[in-house]
Amino acid sequence: MTGQVQGKVALVTGGASGIGEAVAQLLAREGASVAVTDIDDLKGPEVVAGIKKAGHDAVFLHQDVTSEARWVEVVTEVEKRFGRLDILVSNAGIGISVPSIVDMSLEDWRRQTAINLDGVFLSVKHCLPAMRRTGGGSIIMMSSLAGLRGALNLAGYCATKGGVRLFAKAIAMECASVGDGIRVNSVHPGIIDTPIWAKFQRTRREAEQTHRLIRKNARGWPRRSVAPASLPKLPAVCCIWRPMRQAT
Numbered sequence: 001m002t003g004q005v006q007g008k009v010a011l012v013t014g015g016a017s018g019i020g021e022a023v024a025q026l027l028a029r030e031g032a033s034v035a036v037t038d039i040d041d042l043k044g045p046e047v048v049a050g051i052k053k054a055g056h057d058a059v060f061l062h063q064d065v066t067s068e069a070r071w072v073e074v075v076t077e078v079e080k081r082f083g084r085l086d087i088l089v090s091n092a093g094i095g096i097s098v099p100s101i102v103d104m105s106l107e108d109w110r111r112q113t114a115i116n117l118d119g120v121f122l123s124v125k126h127c128l129p130a131m132r133r134t135g136g137g138s139i140i141m142m143s144s145l146a147g148l149r150g151a152l153n154l155a156g157y158c159a160t161k162g163g164v165r166l167f168a169k170a171i172a173m174e175c176a177s178v179g180d181g182i183r184v185n186s187v188h189p190g191i192i193d194t195p196i197w198a199k200f201q202r203t204r205r206e207a208e209q210t211h212r213l214i215r216k217n218a219r220g221w222p223r224r225s226v227a228p229a230s231l232p233k234l235p236a237v238c239c240i241w242r243p244m245r246q247a248t
């Protein structure tokens with residue numbers, strides 16, 4: 001690894017699993033101190049223990065990204081512990097699949113929107129001032145291919161991820177207009193084989209369909225990292241998935 005983020009401080013939401021876990025590990029390997037946040041109090045500390053065992057600096061903070069009060073506490077804790085915040089990876093998300101949009105309850109629609117969209121809004125609202133105090137940085141919002149085009153049975157998910165995409169563009173314009181030195185990107189993975197797919201399913205039939213979908217369409221696994229130098233134009237966290245055909 002090349003120390004691309006040496007001395008930086010990163011906050012990764014949803015860092016206990018899948019893409020967030022891989023992002024946290026990669027940022028740590030590249031030299032950042034990483035605050036891993038998640039609602040999963042079992043796996044989050046395990047991820048941090050693994051990062052520390054490898055000789056890097058990390059902390060786990062319990063966080064539900066939909067709680068504004070907790071965002072205030074988390075940002076305060078990160079600044080207190082590490083003295084600054086340079087990188088926000090707003091990654092926590094869920095997916096709710098329904099056979100038809102008429103089957104979707106308002107409760108599920110709101111839950112998914114609260115985590116995928118409100119959570120990203122709150123992350124930026126509370127991390128941007130800290131990053132401005134640092135004097136610059138990078139915000140990465142985890143959207144999806146489903147934020148660029150529609151996906152069958154995932155209308156609500158698409159709505160949240162499309163929202164994240166345009167939210168990122170608007171925040172990028174704000175940061176550029178004030179010249180605060182903060183870069184803003186949304187990331188749009190295709191199908192990555194992570195635990196999120198198991199959480200989509202409610203019936204055995206859905207589980208079989210999902211398994212077939214992943215086998216046919218998965219673009220990669222989260223932990224097979226590409227050397228960042230081979231993708232120089234992308235932010236470091238874009239390099240966490242690797243086309244399966246090239247995987248070793």
Ligand SMILES: NC(=O)c1ccc[n+]([C@@H]2O[C@H](COP(=O)([O-])OP(=O)(O)OC[C@H]3O[C@@H](n4cnc5c(N)ncnc54)[C@H](O)[C@@H]3O)[C@@H](O)[C@H]2O)c1
Binds near residue numbers: 094
């Ligand atoms: N896996 C894919 O194919 C894929 C493709 C495109 C985009 N994404 C996006 O990537 C992100 C990560 O997905 P993943 O595949 O790694 O899923 P994952 O289920 O493996 O990880 C998601 C993490 O988010 C956490 N989380 C859920 N609700 C939370 C909340 N309210 N507050 C804090 N943390 C919460 C979970 O506990 C989990 O650790 C998501 O935003 C997802 O929509 C995934």
